[in-house]
Amino acid sequence: MPKLFSTIEIKDMELRNRIVMPPMCMYSSGEDGHSRLWHFVHYSTRAIGGTGLIIVEAAGIDPAGRISDKDLGIWEDSHIDGLSRVVTEVKKHGAKIAIQLNHAGRKCEVKEADIIAPSAIAFDENSPTPRLMTKDDIDNVITLFKNAAVRAKKADFDAIEIHAAHGYLINEFLSPLSNQRADEYGGSLENRARFLKEVVKAVREVWPMEKPLIVRVSAEDYIEAGNRDVDVANMLNSVKDEGIDIINVSSGAVVPAKINVYPGYQVKFSETIKKITGLYTIAGGLIVEPAMAEEIIQNERADLVYLGRELLRNPYWPLKAAKELGEDIAWPVQYERSK
Numbered sequence: 001m002p003k004l005f006s007t008i009e010i011k012d013m014e015l016r017n018r019i020v021m022p023p024m025c026m027y028s029s030g031e032d033g034h035s036r037l038w039h040f041v042h043y044s045t046r047a048i049g050g051t052g053l054i055i056v057e058a059a060g061i062d063p064a065g066r067i068s069d070k071d072l073g074i075w076e077d078s079h080i081d082g083l084s085r086v087v088t089e090v091k092k093h094g095a096k097i098a099i100q101l102n103h104a105g106r107k108c109e110v111k112e113a114d115i116i117a118p119s120a121i122a123f124d125e126n127s128p129t130p131r132l133m134t135k136d137d138i139d140n141v142i143t144l145f146k147n148a149a150v151r152a153k154k155a156d157f158d159a160i161e162i163h164a165a166h167g168y169l170i171n172e173f174l175s176p177l178s179n180q181r182a183d184e185y186g187g188s189l190e191n192r193a194r195f196l197k198e199v200v201k202a203v204r205e206v207w208p209m210e211k212p213l214i215v216r217v218s219a220e221d222y223i224e225a226g227n228r229d230v231d232v233a234n235m236l237n238s239v240k241d242e243g244i245d246i247i248n249v250s251s252g253a254v255v256p257a258k259i260n261v262y263p264g265y266q267v268k269f270s271e272t273i274k275k276i277t278g279l280y281t282i283a284g285g286l287i288v289e290p291a292m293a294e295e296i297i298q299n300e301r302a303d304l305v306y307l308g309r310e311l312l313r314n315p316y317w318p319l320k321a322a323k324e325l326g327e328d329i330a331w332p333v334q335y336e337r338s339k
């Protein structure tokens with residue numbers, strides 16, 4: 001039996017298979033950050049297509065922490081209803097659903113925003129120089145993450161993913177390339193992980209222990225002086241007891257570095273992080289073939305596999321993958337005549 005289609009129980013979340021749709025910004029909200037019909041159709045289609053876990057795109061915890069002014073939002077209570085409609089529909093089709101909480105830090109491209117970061121270092125020569133965060137700024141952002149988690153709970157998400165990858169605010173603290181602070185938030189691995197630790201701790205005060213908490217990381221900075229997968233794993237070890245369950249393993253984007261990409265290029269980072277932290281991992285990156293996804297799970301390189309762009313191209317990938325791997329899974333009753 002293919003392991004890709006085996007169930008897995010993580011805390012109180014039972015997934016029907018190991019296939020994950022990773023967060024992917026749709027830039028389809030208005031300035032108000034409300035979800036639209038697009039989000040409803042987009043996410044429920046992947047649930048109908050058989051995906052096990054859907055992670056909703058980076059949602060801004062603060063208007064000034066958005067990537068763009070079209071980001072999905074979770075910074076005010078009026079966002080809950082729209083998100084809740086997506087959640088209810090996705091669950092109806094047998095998938096589980098998480099939401100990625102994000103503060104973009106120095107990568108915020110919203111005009112006239114007060115752009116903050118651990119250090120006053122621009123991403124590149126075309127980007128604005130951010131304002132160095134004070135302790136009050138740090139406390140404020142931690143509260144914003146916590147308040148967003150309260151809303152995610154009210155919308156009835158199965159899991160929360162904290163975005164600590166791709167050069168956004170939390171990643172900027174984790175990487176020595178963007179964090180040159182001299183206080184307790186900079187320097188050693190433990191200090192650079194402190195902000196993430198405080199965010200996880202605050203989120204856990206409102207996010208029930210029996211519900212999974214995912215952290216997405218960039219496991220490699222692709223620059224000599226940056227983080228390696230082992231560094232990130234060690235930082236996660238200093239945070240995990242606050243209540244992390246799953247690591248969604250990505251890489252890069254904290255600085256503009258060249259990345260040599262090929263199918264599965266990040267899977268080795270998942271293996272390292274899984275081994276060193278003992279946490280569940282989600283691996284991915286340019287994966288399109290069912291046999292490759294199956295190999296990753298069978299060889300325990302990860303517990304779950306994500307397919308981003310492939311699920312954009314083909315929302316029914318899991319149905320097709322099951323057939324290819326010789327597994328007979330239930331199709332939506334409406335589509336049975338096409339099985």
Ligand SMILES: Cc1cc2nc3c(=O)[nH]c(=O)nc-3n(C[C@H](O)[C@H](O)[C@H](O)COP(=O)(O)O)c2cc1C
Nearest residue numbers: 022023024025057058250285286287306307308309
């Ligand atoms: C359109 C698009 C939007 C994305 N937005 C996000 C995002 O909101 N949060 C995130 O962590 N990664 C984001 N990513 C990265 C994906 O989650 C994924 O890691 C990446 O596409 C590599 O996987 P793939 O090769 O299977 O597509 C985005 C990728 C795409 C293509």
